[in-house]
Amino acid sequence: MEKKNSDIKLIVCGAAGRMGSRILDLASQDSTFEIVGAIESKNCPILGEEMTLSGSGNGKQKVSISSNLSDIIGRAHVLIDFTQPDATLEHVKEAVKAKKAMVVGTTGLSKTQMEELAESAKKIPIVQAPNMSVGMNIVFKLAEMLGAQLDDSYDCEIVEVHHRFKNDAPSGSALEIARRVAKGRKIDLDQSAVFGRKGFTGERKPGTIGIHAIRGGDVVGDHTISFMTQGEIVQVTHRASSRDAFAQGALRAAEFVYDKRSGLYNMQDVLGL
Numbered sequence: 222m223e224k225k226n227s228d229i230k231l232i233v234c235g236a237a238g239r240m241g242s243r244i245l246d247l248a249s250q251d252s253t254f255e256i257v258g259a260i261e262s263k264n265c266p267i268l269g270e271e272m273t274l275s276g277s278g279n280g281k282q283k284v285s286i287s288s289n290l291s292d293i294i295g296r297a298h299v300l301i302d303f304t305q306p307d308a309t310l311e312h313v314k315e316a317v318k319a320k321k322a323m324v325v326g327t328t329g330l331s332k333t334q335m336e337e338l339a340e341s342a343k344k345i346p347i348v349q350a351p352n353m354s355v356g357m358n359i360v361f362k363l364a365e366m367l368g369a370q371l372d373d374s375y376d377c378e379i380v381e382v383h384h385r386f387k388n389d390a391p392s393g394s395a396l397e398i399a400r401r402v403a404k405g406r407k408i409d410l411d412q413s414a415v416f417g418r419k420g421f422t423g424e425r426k427p428g429t430i431g432i433h434a435i436r437g438g439d440v441v442g443d444h445t446i447s448f449m450t451q452g453e454i455v456q457v458t459h460r461a462s463s464r465d466a467f468a469q470g471a472l473r474a475a476e477f478v479y480d481k482r483s484g485l486y487n488m489q490d491v492l493g494l
Contacts, residue, residue, distance in 0.1 A: 228252070228253065228254060228255035229253055229254050229255070229298050229299060229475060229476060229479050230254075230255050230256075230257045230296060230297045230298045230299070231248055231254050231255065231256050231257065231258075231297060231298070231299055231300075231301060231475060232256075232257060232258035232259070232260060232290070232293065232294065232296070232297040232299075232300045232301070233245050233248070233256070233258070233259050233260065233300075233301050233302075233303075234260040234261075234290070234300060234301065234302040234303070234304050234308070234309075234312050235260070235261070235302060235303040235304040235308075235327075236259035236260055236261050236272065236284070236286055237259075237261050237265055237267055237272070237286060238303060238304070239464055240303035240326065240464055240467060240468060240471075241259075241301075241303050241304075242272070243464045243465060243467075243468040244301055244303070244468045244471055244472065245259060245272065245274055245284060246274050246275050246468075247465065247468050247469060247472060248472055249274035249275050249276050249282045250275050250276065251472065253472075253476060254472065254475070256274070256282070256284050257293065257296040257297050258284070258287065258290075258293040258294075258296060258297060259272060259284045259285065259286050259287065260286075260287060260288065260290050260293075260312070261286050261287070261288060262288060262304075262308065263288045265286065265288070267286055268286055268287070268288055269285070269286060269287075270285070270286055271283040271284065271285050271286070272284050272285075272286060290312060290315050291315055291318075294315055294316070294319045294321060295319060297321055298321065298322065298479055299321065299322045299323065299324060299475045299478060299479055300312060300316055300321055300322070300323045300324070301323075301324045301326070301471050301472075301474075301475055302323060302324065302325050302326065302327055303326045303327060303471070304327055305327065305329075305388075306327060306329050306330050306331065306334050308327075309325055309327040309330070309334075310334055310337055310338070313325070313337075313338060313341045313347070314341070316341075316345055317341050317344050317345055320344075320345060321345065322345060322346045322347070322475075322478045322479060322481065323345065323346075323347045323348070323478070324347075324348045324349075324353075324471055324474045324475050324478060325338065325347060325348065325349040325350075326349075326350065326353055326467070326471055328351055328389055328392065328393035328394075329388065329389035329393065330393075335349075338485065339485050342483060342484055342485035343483055343484075344483055345483050346478045346481040346482060346483050346484055346486065347478070347484075347485050347486065348474040348475075348477065348478045348486045348487065348488070348490070348491060349485060349486075349487060350470075350474070350487050350488040351392070351393025351394050351396065351397045352393065352394040352397065352442075352467065352470075352488070353467050353468075353470030353471045353473075353474060353488055354459075354461060354466035354467050354469075354470050355466070355469075355470055355473075355492060356459055356466065357394055357444070357459050357461075357466075358470075358488045358489060358492055358494065359494075360398065360444065360446075360457055360459045361397055361398060361401050361489070362401075362489070362494055363457055364398045364401035364402050364405070364446055364457070365401040365402070365404055365405040366405060367402070367405065367446070367448060367455065367457070368401060368402035368403065368404065368405025368406045369405035369406065370405075371448045371450075371455065372406070373406070373427045373428035374427075374450050375448040375449060375450045375455070376425060376427075376429075376431075376447075376448070376449045376450065377402055377429075377430045377431065377446065377447070377448055377449075378430075378431040378432075378433070378446075378447045378449070379391075379395050379398050379399055379402075379430065379431065379432045379433065379444070379445070379446050379447075380433045380435065380444075380445050380447075381394065381395040381432075381433070381434055381435070381442070381443065381444045381445075382434075382435040382436075382437070382440050382442070382443040382444075383434070383435075383436060383440055383441075383442055383443075384436070384437070384438060384439050384440050384441065385436050385437050385438060385439075387436060390434035390436065391416065391432050391433070391434040392434065392442070392444070394442070394444055395432055395434070395444060396432070398444060398446055399414060399430050399432050402430055402446070403430060406428075408428065410430065413428055413429050413430050414429070414430050414432055415429045415430065415431045415432070416432050416433075417432075417433055417434075418431075441461040441462065441463060441464060442459075442460075442461040443458070443459070443460045443461070444458070444459045445457070445458040445459075446458075470488065470491075473491055473492075474486075474488065474491050477490070477491040478491075
């Protein structure tokens with residue numbers, strides 16, 4: 222991808238989290254970006270301290286952790302947000318006031334919160350995606366294609382595995398896969414989704430889409446889609462071995478949204494899919 226001549230000034234929200242810290246570190250190694258702020262919640266144990274980043278060329282960089290986004294947002298071109306739904310929406314409000322672009326990777330957003338995000342995107346450019354890795358976004362595309370080609374004689378089941386600390390289930394990526402399969406089949410996911418199974422469930426209903434979540438250990442993220450019929454199984458699996466795939470995708474999204482007009486974009490737009 223062609224790099225822009227000028228630095229893209231970044232603020233990362235959720236800076237001390239698993240994703241935020243990787244985004245900061247990778248951004249510090251990329252001359253495309255200049256880190257101008259790192260935001261955390263008021264109860265963050267390292268609030269006010271400095272994070273040491275890898276840097277590039279001139280040795281290690283440091284960035285101070287703050288909870289006051291309004292104080293520093295004027296320095297930025299783009300905010301990257303991997304926090305919690307309520308916090309994300311507060312950060313979006315600040316971005317709208319300051320007319321700054323955003324990349325939102327927060328998962329677990331409710332329908333109402335997504336509607337609020339879409340309303341804000343009428344005023345600023347926002348990239349929102351449940352998963353920002355390039356590979357997973359290809360999987361989303363494949364899920365829709367497979368859903369269109371493999372009819373309800375193929376039973377569709379989606380299984381996702383994440384680390385024990387993940388707060389929401391099923392993952393945003395699993396839900397997006399299910400939405401893509403449903404779109405390909407031209408059916409309503411709300412009517413066809415089955416979340417786990419327990420007890421005497423009876424025979425599997427044709428056309429349903431099973432979605433299952435497993436939590437344990439330090440698994441970064443595994444997703445498998447299975448289409449099963451008499452005589453064959455078609456499977457697509459995506460395994461993330463580190464968070465760098467997501468962090469690199471978020472930075473790619475920041476570069477994309479930097480000079481865009483207001484609107485709600487996704488990673489399919491970023492990748493030209």
